[in-house]
Amino acid sequence: MATTVKIWDPFVRVFHWSLVASFAVAWLTAEDVRVLHEWAGYAAGALIGLRLVWGIMGTRYARFRQFIRSPGTVVAYLRDIATGREARYLGHNPAGGLMILALLATMAAVAATGWMQTTDTWFGVDWVEEVHEVLASVMLGLVGLHVLGVLVASLRHRENLVRAMFTGRKRLPGGADIH
Template sequence: MRATVKVWDPLVRLFHWSLVASFAVAWLSADEVKNLHEWAGYAAAALIGFRLVWGVIGPRYARFTQFIRSPGYTLGYFRDLLAGREARFVGHNPLGGLMIAGLLLTMGTTALTGWMQTTDTYWGIEWVKELHETCANAMLALVVLHVGGVVFSSVRHGENLVRSMLTGRKAAAGAEDVA
């Protein structure tokens, strides 16, 4: 059995699963329970705010500088992935980092445009409503891609990434891995 290391701190894990829950509640209550939908959106906004701060001051693997890579590096990783020779990353791989950025931006925009619709200035404004719905649909598409990427990486590298987001632990870096 391979040795493990602590990667995801408790706050990153709590953030992750809380954002999953708030998005699911907001999505499922969108046309049915307005107050629940709005509160789920406020929770998501607060979680995004926390994650932006934690991405700067949190522990190593929580920091954006650890997993947000340059476009060239990310493209190189994607090429390696297509060729079946991508490195295993102890933290997020470059495509995972890009996904996190996309999820945070899209969920943040969804929450912002949802809140805007509750204000006198933007209530009933069609472009705000359309942007909100477009972002919510984009979030759903990103979630599907994210889950697909997690399953793909789990199989490809022989590790259960869902379990690691529950326990906080992953297999320690091997000789070929990026720590």
């Protein structure tokens, strides 16, 4: 008898780890290896574009409509986390859904401002470079919050969410879990 259920499709998993890699490469090469930095940024931008399409046309748990919740639902979920009584979600929980939107939007803005610096119009424009650097730092902060959220949810629900993002599988739902 099965003890797990398939949640994350191969595209979502490959996208996730590819975006992690492209951001890490771009961050680590920002000052030293400009060509690699730019290609990592292009890869991140392309990945974001593909994920936007998959968020509309993809599998159930990949679709935005499955995990984008109202601000009130997000606030209520965060309140439940603070009191230790948050529900387990098979897909992304309301806080996770908001984090995905923040990560996608910020990474898209980082990629866009990076690309702008390669054009004749925006090359050497100080504010574009400054916005790019600030957004990259915001992205790093969001990544830290994302990792913290994954760790908290993993501990609270006794489920290895990092492993789930590799295997695509999570524990079967219980009676109180939200599909």
